[in-house]
Each structure stands twice: as structure tokens, then as C-alpha cells.
Amino acid sequence: MSMAAVxxxxxxxxxxxxxxxxxxxxxxxxxxxxxTFFDENPDASEDTIPxxxxxxxxxxxxxxxxxxxxxxxxxxxxxxxxxxxxTYDEEFVKARDNESLKELILAANYLNIKALLDMLNQAxxxxxxxxSVEYVRRFFGLENDYTPEEEAAIRAENEWxxxxxxxxxx
Amino acid sequence: MEEEKxxxxxxxxxxxxxxxISFLALEQAMKTSALSTVWTSLWVPVEVNLRxxxxxxxxxxxxxxxxxxxxxxxxxxxxxQDSKKAPSEMKGEIIALAxxxxxEELYLDFSERQKxxxxxxxxxxxxxxxxxxxxxxxxQAATFSSxxxxxxxxxxxxxxxDLISGLFSSSQFLESLKxxxxxxxxxxxxxxxxxxRSLKVIDCPDMVNISVxxxxxxxxWYQGILPHQVHLKNTSDLVEVxxxxxNGSGPxxxxxxxxxSLLASLKDIEVLRVSGWLLEWLCSxxxxxxxxxxxxxxxxxxSWMDSAMDNTKRDSLACFLNICPSLExxxxxxxxxxxxxxxxxxxxxxxEPHLWMDYTSVMSNTxxxxxxxxxxxxxxxxxxxxxxxIDLLLKKxxxxxxxxxxxxxxxxxxxxxxPDDQSQLNQTWxxxxxxxxxxxxxxxxxxxxxxxxxxxxxxxxxxNATP
Numbered sequence: 001m002s003m004a005a006v007x008x009x010x011x012x013x014x015x016x017x018x019x020x021x022x023x024x025x026x027x028x029x030x031x032x033x034x035x036t037f038f039d040e041n042p043d044a045s046e047d048t049i050p051x052x053x054x055x056x057x058x059x060x061x062x063x064x065x066x067x068x069x070x071x072x073x074x075x076x077x078x079x080x081x082x083x084x085x086x087t088y089d090e091e092f093v094k095a096r097d098n099e100s101l102k103e104l105i106l107a108a109n110y111l112n113i114k115a116l117l118d119m120l121n122q123a124x125x126x127x128x129x130x131x132s133v134e135y136v137r138r139f140f141g142l143e144n145d146y147t148p149e150e151e152a153a154i155r156a157e158n159e160w161x162x163x164x165x166x167x168x169x170x
Numbered sequence: 171m172e173e174e175k176x177x178x179x180x181x182x183x184x185x186x187x188x189x190x191i192s193f194l195a196l197e198q199a200m201k202t203s204a205l206s207t208v209w210t211s212l213w214v215p216v217e218v219n220l221r222x223x224x225x226x227x228x229x230x231x232x233x234x235x236x237x238x239x240x241x242x243x244x245x246x247x248x249x250x251q252d253s254k255k256a257p258s259e260m261k262g263e264i265i266a267l268a269x270x271x272x273x274e275e276l277y278l279d280f281s282e283r284q285k286x287x288x289x290x291x292x293x294x295x296x297x298x299x300x301x302x303x304x305x306x307x308x309x310q311a312a313t314f315s316s317x318x319x320x321x322x323x324x325x326x327x328x329x330x331x332d333l334i335s336g337l338f339s340s341s342q343f344l345e346s347l348k349x350x351x352x353x354x355x356x357x358x359x360x361x362x363x364x365x366x367r368s369l370k371v372i373d374c375p376d377m378v379n380i381s382v383x384x385x386x387x388x389x390x391w392y393q394g395i396l397p398h399q400v401h402l403k404n405t406s407d408l409v410e411v412x413x414x415x416x417n418g419s420g421p422x423x424x425x426x427x428x429x430x431s432l433l434a435s436l437k438d439i440e441v442l443r444v445s446g447w448l449l450e451w452l453c454s455x456x457x458x459x460x461x462x463x464x465x466x467x468x469x470x471x472x473s474w475m476d477s478a479m480d481n482t483k484r485d486s487l488a489c490f491l492n493i494c495p496s497l498e499x500x501x502x503x504x505x506x507x508x509x510x511x512x513x514x515x516x517x518x519x520x521x522e523p524h525l526w527m528d529y530t531s532v533m534s535n536t537x538x539x540x541x542x543x544x545x546x547x548x549x550x551x552x553x554x555x556x557x558x559x560i561d562l563l564l565k566k567x568x569x570x571x572x573x574x575x576x577x578x579x580x581x582x583x584x585x586x587x588x589p590d591d592q593s594q595l596n597q598t599w600x601x602x603x604x605x606x607x608x609x610x611x612x613x614x615x616x617x618x619x620x621x622x623x624x625x626x627x628x629x630x631x632x633x634n635a636t637p
Contacts, residue, residue, distance in 0.1 A: 102182075109186055121186070125193030133204055145206050154204045158213075158269075160277060160324060160350070161200030 012048040019056035020048065023063055030066040032112035051111070057100075058107040065092060065116055093123040098139060184212055185240075192240040196271025199241050215245035215267060227336050234268070234276055234337070235316040244268045250329055262329045274319040276337075280330045288327050288354030289376075295338040295347075296361040316341045322348040326355055349374065360384065375417065395420040396448070399428055402435045411436055412443040414475060418511050419451075426455045426520045430462065437464050446476030446483050447511045453486040456519025459493045466494045473501040477508040479555045485526055488536045488562060498541050500563070504549035504556070529558050533565065542567035547575045560585070 009025040011034070025045075029035045038045060051059065072085050093101065101124060108117040128136045137144055146154065155162045187209070191199040203213040218233065230246070248264040265281040298315070318341040323334055326349070338344065342363060348370040349358070355374045362369075362384035369382065370391040377394060381401040388407060392400075393414040402408065429452060436442065452459075472494060474487055479502070491497065527535065545563055550556055564570060576582035 105186065106182065109183070117186075118189075121190045122193045124190050129194060129198065133201055136202065137205055140205075142206050142209075146204070151204055154210060157267075158200050158203055160279065160322065161197045162204070 009045070011045065013059065014048050014050050015054050015056040015059050016052050017056050019059075021056070021059055021063065026070060027063060027066045030070070030113055032114070033110065036112075053110045054107045055103065058103050061092075061104065062107060062111070062113065062116065066113070069115065089119050093120070098127070184208075188212060188240040192272045195273065196241055196269060196275040196277065199271070200269060213243050215243040217245050217247065219247045221249055227333065230333065231316050231337060231340055234270055234318065237317075238270060238272060241272060242270045244270075248333075262327075264327070264330050264333070266330065271320075274317055274343075275322070276318050276320065277322045277324075278330075278334075279324040280327060281325070288352075290356055291326060291328060291331060291352070291354045291376075292357040292359070293326065293331050293334070293349075293352075293355060294359045295335055297363045298339045298342060318344055320344070320346040320348075322350070323352070324350045326352040346370075348372065358382075362387065378420075378422070396424075396429075398422045398425075400432050402432070405435070406438070408436070408439050410441040411439050412473075413445060413448065414443065415445040415448060416475075416508050418447075424451055424455070424514060426452060426457055430457065430464075430520075434462075434464050437466055438468050439466070440468050441471045442466070442469055443473035443475065446474050446487065447513070449474075449490045450483050450486040451513055452520075453482070453489060453524045454513050455516045456521050456523050458521040458524070459489050461521050462493070464493060467496055469494045469497055471499040471501070472497055473503060475503040475505065475508070477504070477506050477510050479504055479553065479559065481555060482513075482526055484555055484559050484562075485532055486524075487559070488532050489524075491539060492535075492537050494539075495537070496541050497539060499544040499546075500542060501546045502548065502550075502556075502559070504547075504551070506549075529562075533562060536562065536566055539563070539567040541569065543569055543571045545570065545573045547573075549578050550575045551578065 010022045011025055011028040013021045013023060013028070013034075015021065029038075034049060037049070054062075068088055069085070072081060072088075075081055096104070101120060105117065105120045105124070108120060128139055131139070136142075144151070191202055191212075200213070202209050204210070218230075220229070230248070233244070244267075246264065246266040246268055248266070250262050250264070267277075267279045267281070269277040271277075316337065318337070321337065321341065321344060326334065338347070343365050344362075345365055346368040347360075347362075347366065348368075349355070350370075350372040352374045354376055356376050357379040358371065358374075358377065359379075359381045360369070360383065362382075364386045366384045366387055368389045368391075369384065369387060370393075371377070371380065372391070372393045374394055377397045379399045379401075380392075380397050381399075381403070382390070382405060383403045385404050386407050387405050389410040390402070390405070390408060391412040391414075393412070393416065395417040396413075396415045396419045398420070429448065472491075476483060491500075542563070545560075545567075547556065547560070560573065560575075564573070573585035574582055575585060
């Protein structure tokens, strides 16, 4: 992209679906995978980094997240900032369906963004909290490869955790 | 928009899965072990073998006390030497499954593979520094401490009880203790520090004596047979108590005095769940609740559980309600699976023989329930006795806001008050308070009449439970 030269260094990332994203260096350094790569290859900063495991939809969301959190961190810490961070995080996950959450987790794991990954993991846990085993299977798109007898045996082994009625599916 | 069924699992590494479930409480997380073979593999226990476990209790406690990133599961094989005998002669062996949660929850299940059946087990739990049972090596006296907040123990034996006492003594921050399925456990003596908030003793069929001293204890749940003696001392903070005596009164003779002194120690609680037969037997034994020096002045919620509702049970409940002046919520749980418990014959009466009263006498003998706002019937089956109880409550509780009835099939509906015709209303008004209510004398017939149509017309508020 031929834009006027900007002061901050930009890194180009190419996603799996061949979109190119230019991000400020500060944001790219939030991705530990990329940071490590640059630490080991300091001359490679001009090159385009291929991210074959990340779609453009994911990457743009992740970039948004990192940008916002960087901005939050630049301000002084206070309880109202914490509140805003919490609200931002809630909004970030609220509208997403399970499928996109999964993609984001994979991308955040691949790019090694710890804070985002923790936040997403917590969000998934919240969605399966207090849900029945059947619901969790559907949520993860799991094949139940146990026969009913085998499943009963597993449940019996960890009987204490299965006490009480499984809550109704929602 | 249906892409191919995405199997989340094959695309996420197992350490991410572990991290996700580490955000869940241990018990919930454990349920994921049944999802599929891949998930079960996350929960394979790590084997821990200790040859001379009595020397290495500290190691065990340390193992449990380390902070972990994700939930941990171990299989413990501990063998104990009897120091008096030759090393090759083992005193015994403990096999246990242990699961530790990220939030300092520890679950211990001692397998049934014991040589002898457990009998006459006495468990004494006390705070640190006075635990002698581990002192085969006095130098190890309670210098270790653990960070456990929640301890759940299943099945005990003579060997494992020492481990449990050691764990209890070293867990100064323990908030919640649950003992379950401890066959052979006859006597439980707990002295707790001020962190313990919750105690649950479930299904210990040989329990004879319980003694608890726990200054900050908020909640005590007991399920099983009625022990001979239950002493709750220094439990002035107790708020919630459950006595689910589904297994009856046990081998010893039912003693009104013991039960009444237990009730007396509970008189300041706010929430009580109790088996109906206990009240019924007290009444049969000649206890007149009103004449006791006990008033449950702070009791806000009462759950009454029994296998059925009949004339005597209704009567005894109504009498008990006389000493619950502040009651705001009453829950009646009927579950035929509990099994009936025939009342014994009492030779001596506490006050005087209880005169089982017919419905109209019960009505006139029951005091007003000034604060009762909510009543729930669970397992309601349209028997006359239940309906008469509803009627009684409607009459006695002038502030009643909501009556919910749930059938055994989990259909539920609310009972609404509708005005009867004007002339009948005028006759029943006796005070200005009652003018606020639109109690209906024919309400009960109304419920029964529309019950069947309700099943089809009104959306049930609970779905059917899976059988």
C-alpha cells in the first residue's frame, strides 16, 4: 500500500486468506510468536510475515483487541479503567458465537498472546459452566466415542463429580 | 451455514483444554472426563507410590499444597509399616484417588479395598499443634501447613483417618469440609478454627455421635440416619442447617430429649431443612411445641421433606409452625422414594399425649403466620391432605404472595387467589388485615378442577427432567 510514510514502524502480516494487514510495531510485539521471531531475526522486519493459521476476520479482531488494551495500559491505572477493561472484554466475547470464539482461541494460541488467550479461555469456561455433559458435547462439536456402558463406567469412577442431576440443557 | 461439524478437540492442544477447564470448579471440571476418550485422557491420574507413608505424610501434604495451574488428579498408593513389626510386614495400605482443584479444593476417595470391614471408627479433627496420631516421628509435629480451602473425603478407614486428621490440622484456612459415605464411622468430633464455614456429613450409616465446635460455622448439612447424639457447641453463627434423615432413626431408641436439645441449639438459625418424620415422632412422643422453651424466632425458610403427606404429618407440621413466627418461605418436598418410616409406640409422653386433631381443630389451633410470603409444593399429587394443607396456609398467612405447586413430573404452576363471591368474603373478614386478602374458600376445588387443563394450557415453568 503506497501511503505517505509514517513515523511508527509498521509490520506487514499476511493472513491465510491472503489479506495483508499493516500493524504498528507495538501491536505486533504483543504477539509473542512474532516478537520471538523478530528477536531472532532482527533483519526481517521489512518482510511480510505469513500467518497461515489465522484468517483475516480473526486477525482484525485480535488487532482491535490489542490496540484497545495497549491504549488502556497507557492510561493510569485506576478502578474505573479496570471497569472499562472489563466491559470491553465482555463486549468483545458477548456477541461472538462459539465458532468464532474457537477460531480466536486457536489464533491467540498460535500467535501466543497470553492475556487474550486467558480471557477467551475464561469466556469459554463461563459458557459451559453449570451445563450438562450433553450440552458440553454439542458445544464442542464432540463425537461421543464411548458406548453407554463405557460412559457409565467412567462416571462411576468419578462418581462424586457426577452426583446430582445433570442440569437441563439450555 | 452449516460447515462440516468442527471437532473442537482435534484442533486445540490439550494444554489449552486443561486451561479452559481450570476456570471451572473442580467438580464441574471433573464431569468433562466423561465427554469422550480424548477428554478422559486429560484426567489420567498420576501415580504416587509411597512405601513408608507414615514417615512421609509431610510429602503428601506438600503434594496437595503446591499451587497448580490446572486441576490435578493422582492415584495414591500408600503403604504403612508397623514400626513394631518387621519391615516386610505391612500394617496396611491405602489406595486413594485424589483430585485437586485450582481453587484449593481437594477431593479424596479411599478405595474399598480394605482388608477388614471398617468398624467402630472414631474421627477426631482438631486444629494444628495437637495432632498426635502422626507422631511416629515427634520431630515432624505439625510443622507443615497446607492451603486447602475445601476438603471432600469419601470413605474412611483406620489408616486413612490419620491422614485426614493430619490434613485437617495442617489446613488452617479450611473453609469447607465434607465427609461422605464413611461406613463404619461411629463418632465424629470436630474442633475447628474460625475459617470453617461449611460442614457436610452425608451417608455415614453407622454414625452414633457427632460433636462440633466451630465458631464461624454457617452451614451444617447432615444426611443419613439420626445419630444418637448431635452436639453443636459454640456454633452461634450457624445460619443454615439441613437434617435429611432419610434413613430413619437408627438402631438406638428414639429419645425425645436428645432431639429437643439438638433443636434448642438450632433456635437462632434462619434456614432449616428437616425430615417431616422427625416432627411427627416428636408429636407422637407427646411434645407440644408451643410448650417448649424454644422459639425459632429467626427462622425465615423451612423445608419439610417426607415421603408423603397425611393427616398426622400435616398436624405435626402445623404444630411446628406455631413456633416459627418469622417464617417467610415454606417448602414442602414430597418424594415417595424416601420410603415411609413407621412411628414407634411411645410409652411415656414428653408433655402429654398429642391429640391428633382433625382439620378444623388444627385450623383453630394454628397461629397466624404473619410473615409467610412464599409457599412451594414439590411433588404435589393432588391428595386431599396436601390440598387441606394449602388451604390452611392460605387462611393463616395473610401476607401470602405466591404459592407454587410442582407435580412429580416437574410441571409447575402458580396458585392464584381469585375473589369468591362478595357475600362469602364479607363473612370471613374479621380484621382489617384480612380485608387485604382475597382468600377463596372454594380455591382448592378451583385448583383441582383446572389442574388438568393447566397441563395443556399453561407453559410449564420447568422442563421435564430427563429420567
